[in-house]
Structure formats: C-alpha cells, structure tokens
Amino acid sequence: MLFPLKLYSATLELSPSVKGCIDESLIKQIEEQSKKVCSFSDCKENLKILLNHLGYSVEVQGNRLLINDYRLIKKVRFIGLPKELLPVKKTVTLMAEGKLIDSVNLENIKQILRLKLHSFGYSEPNLSLTLKREHCGYVLLVKVESGYRLVVKEISVVAPNPFKELALSLFSPLKGRAVNYVTLREIEEKLEEELSKRGYYNGRVSISVIPEKVSSFSLEKVKPVSLFIKVEPGKLYKVRFKGNKHFDSGKLESLTTFKRARSVDEFELENSKRKIEEFYRNNGFPFVKVSYSVIEKGSTAIITFTVEEGVKVVVRRVECKGFNLEEKRLKALLGKPFNYEKVKEILSEIKALLKEKGYLSPSVSYEVDRGGDLRILVRKGPIYRVVSVSIFGDRLSCFKVPHLPLPLTYKLKKRITDSIYRCYSKKGYPDVKVDLEEELISSSPSYRDYKLILKVSPGQFYRFCYVLVRGLKRTKLYTVKNLIIIEPGEVYSREKITKQYSKLLDSRLFSSIRISEVKGEGCFSQVIDLKEGALFRAKGFVGYGTDSGYVLNGLVSSTSPFGMGVKYFLFGNYRQKEGYDAVFKLLKPAFPFKDYDVSYSIVKKEQIYESFKFDRVYYDFSIHRKASRSFSQEFSFKISRSKLKDTSIRDKKLTLERKFSYTQLYDKRDNVSNPKRGFLSKTVISLSGLLLGGNTSYYLIEERFNYLYSFGRSVLSFRFGAGAITSLEGKKVPVEDRFFLGGAESVRGYKYGTISPVDEKGNFVGGRAYGLFSLELRHPLKGNLEGALFYDSGEVFPSPQDFRLSGWYSSVGVGLRYITPVGPLRVDYGYKLKKVSSQGRGRFHISFGFPF
Incomplete structure (x- = not known):
C-alpha cells in the first residue's frame, strides 16, 4: 500500500503487517500539510518523529518512509493471577490498555504486581510480561507464578505482662491465615499507639516472620511461618x-x-x-x-x-514607630489580651510592605510592658534602587527600559523577566533563558544603588509543524476545520495553544479535548485528540417558585448526529404562573468564519402577567462573536407572531414583528455560577419595523451592570439597570414588548410584573422606560448555606420623557441561599417601603440562581 506524499519525491509506505492500521484521515492531513512543512523544515525527519510519537515504528530509507510496526497495546491478558489480586487487574489494565509500548510503564506494572503479591504473603513470585503481536497492535500477556504462600502457624510474643495479653489479642486472629504485610503493619501501628496512650512514648514493637523448617511443602504450595512479636515499652x-x-x-x-x-x-x-x-x-x-x-x-x-507565667497583659495602648501602618490594624489589638501570633502577623506585614518599596533589610520588632503599652519599632534601613539596566542578547528588542530609578524588589525583577519570557515565547522561542544579575554601584546609609544586568539566551526558533486531529467518529473533519486555529508554518507560541484549547472547549461539541505536542527539528507538531459530545443527552429540573409556581424544565441535546459539527438543543420550561417556553436550537460553531458562531432557533412562548397573557412564536437567526475571553457580541434577526389574550387592555391583539438586535456582553466575573468579584455589563440595542417590515416600529436600548466586591468572607453585589423604548412612525409599542418590574429577579417584595403603569381600568400595561437599582450583602453561614441582606429599588415609566429618580418602589429584606455547583437555591423575603393597596407589606420569593 503506497501513499504518495508531497514531500518533494518522498513516499510513505506501509509494511504488510500494518496495512489498515493507520487512519486514512491522518494520512490525508499529513499529505495536505507536507508541502507547507517541507518549505521550512526537514519534513521527513519531523514526520518520522511525529509518527513515532503516535506509536508507529518508522524507518527513513532514502526518499521512502517505511512504517513497519504499530506499537500499541490493544489488550491485556492475565495468566495465573491469584484471586486476591483481582482489584489490581483493573489498575494494570488502565495503565496498559490503549497505551503505547513503554519500557518504564511495563516495569512499573511489574513492580506493582510484585509488591501486591508480597503484601499478600506470596514468597518469591515470578512475573513475566510478554508482548504478542496481533493485527494493528500488541497483546500484553501478564503471567504470574505466585510461588509458595506464607501461612501463620505459630505466634510468639515477648512483652511485659500488661502488654502481652494485648499483643496476643491483636495478633491471634492471624493464626492459620496467609501473611498480609499490610495487616501486620496496621496492627503494629495500633500497638505502638496504645503504648503512647499509656505514657510509654519511647515504646517499640518489632515483628519478625520466621519460616519453619519442614522437609517438604504441600501440593497447595504453602510455607508455614512463625510470627515473633517483641514489645519493648521502655520507660x-x-x-x-x-x-x-x-x-x-x-x-x-x-x-x-x-x-x-x-x-x-x-x-x-x-x-x-x-x-x-x-x-x-x-x-x-x-x-x-x-x-x-x-x-x-x-x-x-x-x-x-x-x-x-509572669503578669497577664491587656493591650491598652499601641503605637508604631518608624512606619505609617493603617490605624485599624493597630486598633484591632486594643482592649484584648496580648497575642504574640497577631503581633507577629503585623510585623510580617510591615516587612512585606517595606520590601515592596525597596527596603530589603528592615528591622521590625516589638516591645510590651506590664502596663499594656505595645510599641512596634521599625527601622527601614537603606532603600535599594535600580538606577541603570544593561541587557545582552536581546535580539528581538523585547526589553523596554523602565523609567529609572525604581525600588529593587522581587516583583520588579519578576516583572522584567516575565515580560521577556512572554515576548520571546510569543515569537517562537519557547526555550528562552533570562539570567538576571545585580551589581552594586554605590551605597550610603540611606540607599544602595544597583545596576541590573540581563543576559538573554533566546535558544532555537520554532514554528508549528504538522497539526493532526484524531478521535472524530461521527463528525467529518472538514465541518470543524474552522475550529483549528493553529496552522503549519506559523511562529510557535504556547499562548496560541491555550487559545486553541479554549476555542475547542467553547464550541461545546466535544466532551474531551487533549492537545499534545511533539518536538521535532526546528518545529513542534500538535496532536489534537477529540472526543465528541453525547449523541443524545437529557436532563431536567423540577422545583417551585413563589412568583412562578411549580417549575418544570428539561433539556435534550445532540452533538453532530449527521456529522456536520452542529449542536442541537430542545429545551422546555414550564412555569405554572408565568407561562412556558419551548425552544429548538441549532448551533454551528466557527461558521462562517473562525471567530463567529451561527445559531438558528424556533421558539414557542406563553407569558402570563397580572393583567394579560400572550402567545408568541418567533424564528431567530443569530451570529455570535467572542472577541476575547471577556468580551462577546451577538447580532440577531428575529421574526415573531404574537397574540394578546385574556385581557381588557385596549391594544392590538395580533402582532407581526421583525426585529434586528445587537447584544454585547463584557464579563469579568471570577465565576459564572457563584461569582465573588468582578463585574458584568450587558448592553442590548434593538430596532423593530421600518425597512424590516411588520406592524411594529420602535427602537430599544437597555443596559444592565453588576459589580461584585469581596472583603473577608463576605461579598457586596451592586446592580444597576435602565432601559428605554422609543416608538417610530407613530406606532404604539405592543404591551408584550414593554418593561415590567417586580418579583424575585428585580424588586423583591412586590408581585411579579406589578411595578408598571396602569390604564383607566387598572390593568398593568407596562412602560417604555425603567430604572433599577439593587444592593446585596452575602455572607457564608455554615457549609453551603449563605445569608443575604438586600435593598431593591425600581420604577417603570410610561415614556422615556417621564423618567425621574424619585418615587421609586423600594424594598429591604433578608435571604437564604443553598449553594450548588450550578447556582444557589434561593429564599428571599422582601419588605415593601412603598405600600401597594392590593398587596401586603411583604412577600416571600423562592427561586433559583442569584438575582444579579
């Protein structure tokens, strides 16, 4: 079988024993990439190194690359394994099966088996590991000749009377049983612990396994032994x-x-x-x-x-001489018994702060007198400064001389060396080395001036070589090509590998992603092993919320069922008091371009408000772009039909809407499901009607901002939201598209959707502008339980011109959250600060997830 590769005049040939053992997809990828790889490297040698890494034994014969073996362990078979070692069978199988033949790994397997046999009392076992070639790999034969087994026949104890009986009671159950060295060690530990409990701290226990002299052994291959236990309690x-x-x-x-x-x-x-x-x-x-x-x-x-003991000292006065420490740190010691650990923490903190400013040899001590006067004494010593920098070997001009002088600190040195490492590693020099030396130029009692000498050794320049994708079963490789952002011939960068991993992970097409690299001659080849997500996956949730009533939702998903690299979702969400959603969605990542994802959704929705409900069907085509790790954008076009019902509101009952929306998200939170710090900004801009058609015409702009600040174990979360809708062409904004507030996710304490303008009949008809402000303090109580105090305020206005900052509906309250891996189960009680005649003064809310 001959594969003509475009390695100039080279060919790749398979020996008869490995025909059919190499994935044709890999051959095709190698063939496509070889021309580019050959333009900058010894492609034959690099291909040989890569194929060896994949388990193929390759010889270079002139212009021929001959694959003559595939060194993969397909299966492990055991012969003569004692039943006591059956649990080890699984471990050995995991270590060997599906792995490349590796002498170190095989030796480790041998050692594990030998140790286990010995621990179960098998004397002088004989182990052999044999590799038997089969088609496309090898079978590992593990043959165990366990030898004679040591069995306890006699037990002798030499110990003082108080401990002889104890030792016999612990060791006697072993009589007639096979020697187990693990058990012997456990009993030895238990006996020594008992000696220590009784005050014999230097006590020692020794155990000897002594084979008995016998003329011949039984057919059962058993060797009788005596246990000799010696207990030396000492004093x-x-x-x-x-x-x-x-x-x-x-x-x-x-x-x-x-x-x-x-x-x-x-x-x-x-x-x-x-x-x-x-x-x-x-x-x-x-x-x-x-x-x-x-x-x-x-x-x-x-x-x-x-x-x-000396006198007991209560700290009455604290002063810090020679350093301006925060007053609250000192006040924390006042009125309390002297505590050396807390004083030591402050001393260490002062030292660290001084070293950050360049005082590298400070003297920090304390004095305390019997009257409770505590003095912290600080002598800063000279300041260490960098006044000049010399650099050698920086061929890429990566180092930029900072504005000098600067304090000579560990952080400064690390910042300088890290910046050079990052710069060189991005430009194809992963083996760069930076040596930093300090040379004292001048000194005085108040300063030490240094010169930094940087020596850069760039090492070898590397490019990306072959980039091979393996493991796809259903998905056709060409349908996910845009997800591969590493290209042969590009300058090597570890940062690019990290981005490649993130790109594959964000696609949500794969349940397992592994990228390994193979170092060759002047380049690194990348092997990307992928495992597709489940062909069918289902999950659901049943719960209860005071605003929503009983909640039932379910999700069914499928990954690339037709091999086209598309994720399919079917989502249903039923809320007893709020309505339901049914969503069918297709997601195609990295299409049509590498930085974009395309999705198409069909949604059937019913929404129940206090004064009306509506049914809507819409079709949504969206393009999503993740510009960076934190910043993403979405462009969508939506066509919807809605029907207003069960209401006396005088408004259009049937609506056809065509809308274009732009959404941008900037998420710098430290965690999505349970954030502690950072911020989130979401902006939505929509245009309905005009040239798009339909019988609505307006534009909408909305902003939601959330900021989290953590101090100690507590988290302070702040939220601001505002939105405005402006009608166009004299058309009214449909009531179902207007803003409503109130409920578990906005202003707690008020009934869902009841913060809203009303019509002449008292119907809640929504508004074209709103403002929302919230503040929440969260603090862990015990385990996964968390408490919260909150303040919510918001108002909905008939039009943007009516917006004002007074007269808002506000509430205060307390809450409990039970934290789960996907978010908290939440119970809140909100107390109204602005009365509503048809509602009580407070309201409980049971919901899931943080309100913001």
Whole structure:
C-alpha cells in the first residue's frame, strides 16, 4: 500500500503487517500539510518523529518512509493471577490498555504486581510480561507464578505482662491465615499507639516472620511461618506541671508533642516547651518562661515543666514607630489580651510592605510592658534602587527600559523577566533563558544603588509543524476545520495553544479535548485528540417558585448526529404562573468564519402577567462573536407572531414583528455560577419595523451592570439597570414588548410584573422606560448555606420623557441561599417601603440562581 506524499519525491509506505492500521484521515492531513512543512523544515525527519510519537515504528530509507510496526497495546491478558489480586487487574489494565509500548510503564506494572503479591504473603513470585503481536497492535500477556504462600502457624510474643495479653489479642486472629504485610503493619501501628496512650512514648514493637523448617511443602504450595512479636515499652513517662495558675495541667499536657511523635528526646522536650510558651504568649502572658526537668526512677520517668507565667497583659495602648501602618490594624489589638501570633502577623506585614518599596533589610520588632503599652519599632534601613539596566542578547528588542530609578524588589525583577519570557515565547522561542544579575554601584546609609544586568539566551526558533486531529467518529473533519486555529508554518507560541484549547472547549461539541505536542527539528507538531459530545443527552429540573409556581424544565441535546459539527438543543420550561417556553436550537460553531458562531432557533412562548397573557412564536437567526475571553457580541434577526389574550387592555391583539438586535456582553466575573468579584455589563440595542417590515416600529436600548466586591468572607453585589423604548412612525409599542418590574429577579417584595403603569381600568400595561437599582450583602453561614441582606429599588415609566429618580418602589429584606455547583437555591423575603393597596407589606420569593 503506497501513499504518495508531497514531500518533494518522498513516499510513505506501509509494511504488510500494518496495512489498515493507520487512519486514512491522518494520512490525508499529513499529505495536505507536507508541502507547507517541507518549505521550512526537514519534513521527513519531523514526520518520522511525529509518527513515532503516535506509536508507529518508522524507518527513513532514502526518499521512502517505511512504517513497519504499530506499537500499541490493544489488550491485556492475565495468566495465573491469584484471586486476591483481582482489584489490581483493573489498575494494570488502565495503565496498559490503549497505551503505547513503554519500557518504564511495563516495569512499573511489574513492580506493582510484585509488591501486591508480597503484601499478600506470596514468597518469591515470578512475573513475566510478554508482548504478542496481533493485527494493528500488541497483546500484553501478564503471567504470574505466585510461588509458595506464607501461612501463620505459630505466634510468639515477648512483652511485659500488661502488654502481652494485648499483643496476643491483636495478633491471634492471624493464626492459620496467609501473611498480609499490610495487616501486620496496621496492627503494629495500633500497638505502638496504645503504648503512647499509656505514657510509654519511647515504646517499640518489632515483628519478625520466621519460616519453619519442614522437609517438604504441600501440593497447595504453602510455607508455614512463625510470627515473633517483641514489645519493648521502655520507660513510663509521667508529665507534671508547676506554677500554672491560669491554665489547668490537662490543657497544657495536650500541647506537648510526645504522644504525636511517639518519642521523648531532647528535641521533643524543647518542642513541647516552645508550644507551651507560645500558648501563653497568645493568651496574654508575654513574659512567660518555661523550663523542664526529667527525673528517672527505675522504669518510670517524671517530666516536670515549671511555668513562670509572669503578669497577664491587656493591650491598652499601641503605637508604631518608624512606619505609617493603617490605624485599624493597630486598633484591632486594643482592649484584648496580648497575642504574640497577631503581633507577629503585623510585623510580617510591615516587612512585606517595606520590601515592596525597596527596603530589603528592615528591622521590625516589638516591645510590651506590664502596663499594656505595645510599641512596634521599625527601622527601614537603606532603600535599594535600580538606577541603570544593561541587557545582552536581546535580539528581538523585547526589553523596554523602565523609567529609572525604581525600588529593587522581587516583583520588579519578576516583572522584567516575565515580560521577556512572554515576548520571546510569543515569537517562537519557547526555550528562552533570562539570567538576571545585580551589581552594586554605590551605597550610603540611606540607599544602595544597583545596576541590573540581563543576559538573554533566546535558544532555537520554532514554528508549528504538522497539526493532526484524531478521535472524530461521527463528525467529518472538514465541518470543524474552522475550529483549528493553529496552522503549519506559523511562529510557535504556547499562548496560541491555550487559545486553541479554549476555542475547542467553547464550541461545546466535544466532551474531551487533549492537545499534545511533539518536538521535532526546528518545529513542534500538535496532536489534537477529540472526543465528541453525547449523541443524545437529557436532563431536567423540577422545583417551585413563589412568583412562578411549580417549575418544570428539561433539556435534550445532540452533538453532530449527521456529522456536520452542529449542536442541537430542545429545551422546555414550564412555569405554572408565568407561562412556558419551548425552544429548538441549532448551533454551528466557527461558521462562517473562525471567530463567529451561527445559531438558528424556533421558539414557542406563553407569558402570563397580572393583567394579560400572550402567545408568541418567533424564528431567530443569530451570529455570535467572542472577541476575547471577556468580551462577546451577538447580532440577531428575529421574526415573531404574537397574540394578546385574556385581557381588557385596549391594544392590538395580533402582532407581526421583525426585529434586528445587537447584544454585547463584557464579563469579568471570577465565576459564572457563584461569582465573588468582578463585574458584568450587558448592553442590548434593538430596532423593530421600518425597512424590516411588520406592524411594529420602535427602537430599544437597555443596559444592565453588576459589580461584585469581596472583603473577608463576605461579598457586596451592586446592580444597576435602565432601559428605554422609543416608538417610530407613530406606532404604539405592543404591551408584550414593554418593561415590567417586580418579583424575585428585580424588586423583591412586590408581585411579579406589578411595578408598571396602569390604564383607566387598572390593568398593568407596562412602560417604555425603567430604572433599577439593587444592593446585596452575602455572607457564608455554615457549609453551603449563605445569608443575604438586600435593598431593591425600581420604577417603570410610561415614556422615556417621564423618567425621574424619585418615587421609586423600594424594598429591604433578608435571604437564604443553598449553594450548588450550578447556582444557589434561593429564599428571599422582601419588605415593601412603598405600600401597594392590593398587596401586603411583604412577600416571600423562592427561586433559583442569584438575582444579579
């Protein structure tokens, strides 16, 4: 079988044993890319390296590339594996099956099996791993000759009387059973722990497995052994305390480290002394002194800690000399017992702040007196400055000399080196090295002036070589070509690989994405392994909301069922008091251009308001562009038909609307489902009618802005929203297209959709302008439970000209949220600050997701 590749006059040839073992799609991709790759590299050598990485054994014979083997382990078979090792069978299979033959991996498998056999008492097992060639790969034969098994026949214990009975009770159940070294170690640990609990901190337990002398072994391949257990408890240590007036001995003994370390020596004695002193200093006794003595009496040793507590100090006054620290940090210490840990935190904070400003050798200490005066003493020392920079080897002129002088700090050095790394790695030099040296130029008591010497070693220049896509089963490769943004011949950049991964992930077509790179001669080849999303997937949700009533929604999706790289969605959402939505949507990512996604939706919708309801069917064609990680845009054209019913509102009952909309989203939040910081801005501009046709004519502009600020464990969330509709050609804006507020997602405490202008009959008819403001403080309570305090305010106006900032409907309230991976289950109670005659003073809202 011969594949003529455009490697000038080279060909790719398969030996008979591997015919049909190489994916024709890979051959086609290689053939398409070879001409470009050959223009800047030794394409034959790079292809050989790439194919070797994929498991193909390749030889270069002049102008021929001969593939003579495919070194993939297709299957693992076990011979003679004992039943005790059946759980390990799965581990070995995962390690080997579907993997390329790797001697290190095979040796690891051997070691795992050998260790497991040994732990189950198998003596001198014999293991062999054999590779048997089959068509398109190998079978790994794992043969286990377990050898003789050690079985416990006798147990001997040498121990003092208090522990002999305990040791026998722990080890006796092992008699007649196979030796299990894991179990032996667990019992040994348990016995040593018991020694420590009883005060024998230096106690030791040793276990010996001694084979018995027998003339011959049974047919069952069993070797009898004796367990010899020796318990050496050592001395019994008793801990005593003197001078501890404010804390009981039991509390102080819990601070000692003997029990945890299972040892008493000079190190643990000093360690225990330090722990006790730290405890006192953190509880108001800065002048504490602790000493210890050890008196041995036969088999008992008494450890006595003598505590000189000193006076208890409550901090009455704090001052910081030599540094302007935030007053609130100092006030936090006032009126409280002296706490060394908190003082140490402040000292460390001051040191860090000084080092950020270039004071690299500060002296920071404290003094405290018995009256409660605490003084923090700061000597800044000289400031370290960068006054000049010399750079060598920067062939790309990546380094820009900053405005000097600058404080010499770790952050400055890191910023300089990182900027050079980023610049070179973007331009094809991933192996760049930057050495930074400091040279002292001049010094005085108040400053140290340095020269930075930067030496750049760019390393080799690389391009992207072959870019191969594997793993597609249903999807035709050409239908997702636009998702591949890495091109052969481009300058190599790790940033481009990250963008490639994000592009594939954002497409929502794949359940698994893995990009591996193969380093060749002057270029990197990329192997993109993809696993398509489910052909059919369904999920649903049942819940209850006070505004919406019972809620039932479901989603059915399918990924590329016809091989065209299209995602299909069928979504249904039923809300007892608000209506329903039924949506069928097709999404084609990276079409017609790489930076755009196209979608087409058909929607059937019923919406129930207090004074009316309407049915609508619309067809939506949208183009979505993700300009950056945070910024996205959407252009859509929508044709809809709606029917107004169950109302006495005097308005058009049937409406045909053609509308063009532009939406832009700028999302800098740290998390989509449970954000803690950042901001979100959403802008919508729509035009209905005019040249588009239909019997509506207006334009709409709406802005929603959300800002989150975290401090400590709390989050403060702020929301602002405003919108305006201006009618055109003298046509009224349909009531179903107007603005309404009130309910769980806008102004809580008010019934859904009841913040609205009314007509002469008292019907809520919506408005052509609105304003909305909210403030919410969220704080975690326990586990996944979170509490909230909020203030909401909003108003809907008949027209944009009526907009004003007074007389808005407002509410305050409290809420609870139960946080889940996809958002919170939310219960809020809003109390009206502006009365509504037909509603009570407050209202509960049960909903899902954050209100903003």
